[in-house]
Amino acid sequence: MTSTTDISADPDAGAEIRRLDRTHVFHSWSAQGHIDPLPVAGGHGSYFWDYDGTRYLDFSSQLVNLNLGHQHPAVVAAIQEQAGKLVTIAPAFANDARSEAARLIAEVAPGDLNSVFFTNGGAEATENAARMARLSTGRHKVMAAYRSYHGSTAGAITMTGDPRRWASEPAMAGVVHYWGPYLYRSPFFATTEEEECERALAHLRDTIMVEGAHTVAAIILEPVVGTNGILVPPENYLAGVRALCDEFGIVMIADEVMAGFGRCGEWFAVDRWNVTPDLITFAKGVNSGYVPLGGVIISDSIAEYFRDRPFPGGLTYSGHPLACASAVASITAFHDERIVENARTLGQDTIGPALRGLAERHPSVGEVRGLGVFWALELVRDRDTREPLVPFNATGDDARPMTEFAAECRKHGLWPFTHFNRTHVVPPCNTSPEEIAEGVEALDAALEVADRYYTGA
Template sequence: MNPLDGLPDTDARIRELDRAHVFHSWSAQKLIDPLPIASAEGSHFTDYDGTRYLDFSSQLINANIGYNHPKLVAAIQDYVGRLTTIAPTFANDARSEAARLIAELAPGDLNRVFFTNGGAEAVENAMRMAKLHTGRQKVLAAYRSYHGATAGAITATGDPRRWGAEPAMPGIVHFWGPYPYRSAFHSETPEQECERALQHLRDTLMVEGAHTVAAIILETVVGTNGILVPPDGYLAGVRQICDEFGIVYIADEVMAGFGRCGEWFAVDHWDVTPDLIAFAKGVNSGYVPLGGVVISERIARTFDERIFPGGLTYSGHPLACASAVASITIFKDEGIVENARRLGTEVIGPELAKIAERHPSVGEVRGLGVFWAVELVRDAATHAPLVPYNASGADAKPMNELAAACKERGLWPMTHFNRTHVVPPCIITETEVREGLGILDEALDVADRYYEGN
């Protein structure tokens, strides 16, 4: 008898057990009713009533290779028959090859990989490496950022999810990153935004004491907080500042990496090489939990004869690493990174621009690859957001109605505050993209009803 034959198999029973026993993240438990999912394939998933959804969220912006890719499933099945687990104290073929492939894709001399179980742990260990390498204690992180929910990662986070964890890890200092549409620097052009944001970073280092700062951590393209694409020159400027003051530059590519921005790593778009890259999500699309830190030779040498005080029981889990090897191979063989880049340039960007012209509630669209945001406003002239920052309850009604309108039409959206994000799997077809954008176009009539501008 297969032990899994006893799994609940109806929508009602799954909901009943979920309500009785599952404690959900980021949720008021009695105010949610999670949708049970029966199956998924490609860019779609299906519920127990047979409703099929085109996924414009990639789950948590991590299903880059889509659902149930047959070659990736087969690779995991093959490896589980050989070896289910082995401690990180041993060498392992899948782990060694995954590290080689990731290092080969990374820019510059980032040639070593420390494996974790996910993105938050990657950020934690990257910050620890930077502190030990420099002998300093402070880390600068941007507002409007998300770096994970563990103690250090949530402290580095620059959005309301941090508030419930405070007071938290000492030594984190937040600063404003570039956001031309809602400039903290009153900039009028992307060039001004770049210049003023870099000066603000320098000013922050001046008053904090650059000699006390171990690292600057940045999402290369800010994810959940708005798909904020940095203006040209900004990341190069950060690299220059870090070099000038002996600060470690950590690129958080947990969401932006592995094809999401139409490049293997988003930093490649600007030809910038950080000292450390935190990755997870798209490396194997969450088929088995995996994350890690890609480390420059300079930082790796710090620990040649000095113990690195960090580790995880499941670091470099062989099944996870085998899935990463298979995923990277599939990405190369099937041109998935190139597909994401082409869709962004030739389809998503141009079509969202047309949608923006048709809907007064669309204040701005921005993005790269299959990583886009539609910023919704009540007034285009003032940029007043459709819903308030960190809106909940009745204040969030317009966005909730927009999301419901998408779901009614078979599109599963990703919304956050006053934005809906267009972040489908990297394997999505042009036909599917156009179908989803057509649904979004219709659903945006809901947002237009709340528009108050001229």
Template structure:
């Protein structure tokens, strides 16, 4: 990206490059866009160029940028009380908790607030270990659960590798993913049955009495947006019940309307013991996460002190943003909009792109939570970028889309189409049209049989 021509934008860019240490990045390679503002599904940079945000940033602006009701609620709360310690009761914190449990599965009536998703996972695991008196945590290889000490080791993707400083009692297994089945399945039913058999065998070999929890993203996000086959989450629930294991569903990315339901578990009729959340609970306007706790787990700590907490747990500004976000989502039927746009516009539109672009190997998703699997060869399913790496072809798609005014979420060889839950049909079609053009870069690489290189 060129350095902004705008003087204030240029200053922001220069100060960023001099002083900001960015996450998940080699610092010298960075060339960030200076974002100056946003509204709804759009952002604009320091020079006034507008972008349609099909990334929802890190998949969290579920009600778009600068929603006026949420901005007003944050301002109003700042006039009343900017902060208060978690030991006190506060009206916004209390109401936020009530609104969250109202949309959670039945029997989940308590909320422990954190500052973000990784801390939510950390505390859910701590609760499970204390509740069961066991240590081991099982999670899928294709997963991401956060970057804090335990959460990164529960994570399955390659970001775990350089962070495994000490064992955390974690065990990984393969979840269901028919497109790249490790179980040699040919149908969703076979994939479900074989994945559950594999999980049961892993539990038995690890020792059921040693396993405190199974942590699963209800619909895996960063690792590929892979909705589980019908019956899988119910099967995990049965295994957990049989062996006395706590079922933790990570809904940090998939929760609060992203899949076209309040929580992704709603699609599968399953009630976990713990749900972790963050991101969409207040569209990321003020950092907030948390754990929704089933009554059976909460009762463990009725007379026994829970040994955990955070200075900013249930921060009033974040809670005010969460209250107004959830109320606005109800009033504006945002969850229903996500479901409809996904089924009527995004899903059909992405499948139509797959018919015309040889670089697309698979399309999958729910609501406004979709992934395109880019491949060098549809027959062999060779990814267009290596696992854990990048490639010129995929980077070219991202650059072409960005130049045309579309921001996408990318992981390795996948393009994730994850716009705000309240985007319009016209905005969805606008994004699809830009993506259509950008994919010609990937198609050209496929037709040239360009080798995949680690970037």
């Protein structure tokens, strides 16, 4: 499946880029001496390629942000046009690109979420959403799930539930973690979706009770958990969280940084369950990350709180014209090219059936779950015991089965997104069924590696 068609190879340039990178670039989430980043020469649509001319089908959407794929011409053109008109302006001024981006975002947001505070990315969005909730309620606690990721800045990493927060503790005070629903590995010993939903909501209510509802400003959650497993909630779970927030005067924050803008086959994942939060955080798919952009979509009631009270927060590049112009072009392309509908159909008719077919052929696939272009294969050593293919938060030799699996994917021209014992299938929202079939063929070959570690009957 690896192809060099219409791609010019330049190994010497790639070698020089690699040398400079290793000499001067400090990479995130990495032991610097243990990495060898791939120099990327270009990309188009669902593919990117290196300087040796090797092409990869991008089943990662980079960091699950490239919802329109690489180099979408309308978005690139909008950035170029805006650069020739007005490159930057301070947030205190009004700007046509910023105003139009805010209007378009509010237009597709649910309910009365009509105002947008722009940030440079998702972490800053969750930071500011928590700040808005605390100020508008006069309370200090924020509840967040253990299986979650909300960003790596000080407050966002504290709200994060997965192990990436450990090295930054202690950090922001007042964060309380709770267990969200995950039927395959239920912390509530549930055996059905209905039981999981009921028990997860009871657990959340009990946590609110023992923390003191009058101290809880917000509950922040990913409507569909992203990096920590593509966990689609039970049918009535989000409505139950909304009801608890209403009962106790708690702000509901939906972190849609990864799940939003078509990824789940809806403009926002909450739309699937007809739930309207008080605040929505976004980034990534709003403009496919072409220029850094994120933000908070704010309900009328919270916006009203700050009508006569200054909001004590801001960013030099809030609503940057280049970023906002790219968002305008992106949202316009979503409408014109029916991207949301394509993502929904792709999940229902192509990705879901294909991945379930893989599960029938490979014993190492313990569960298939997802929607839209947001899917996961959970890999196991034993289907009966559900022992993960690698341990929780595995590194080094313990992670070898997943490391080998990912290498085999790349050997077959597929760039995967792996995390713990899962491979996530998260291509661009405008990927074609034929490209999905190509990627699934590569997964089929790579899963032979995972099957070698299978110990079950």
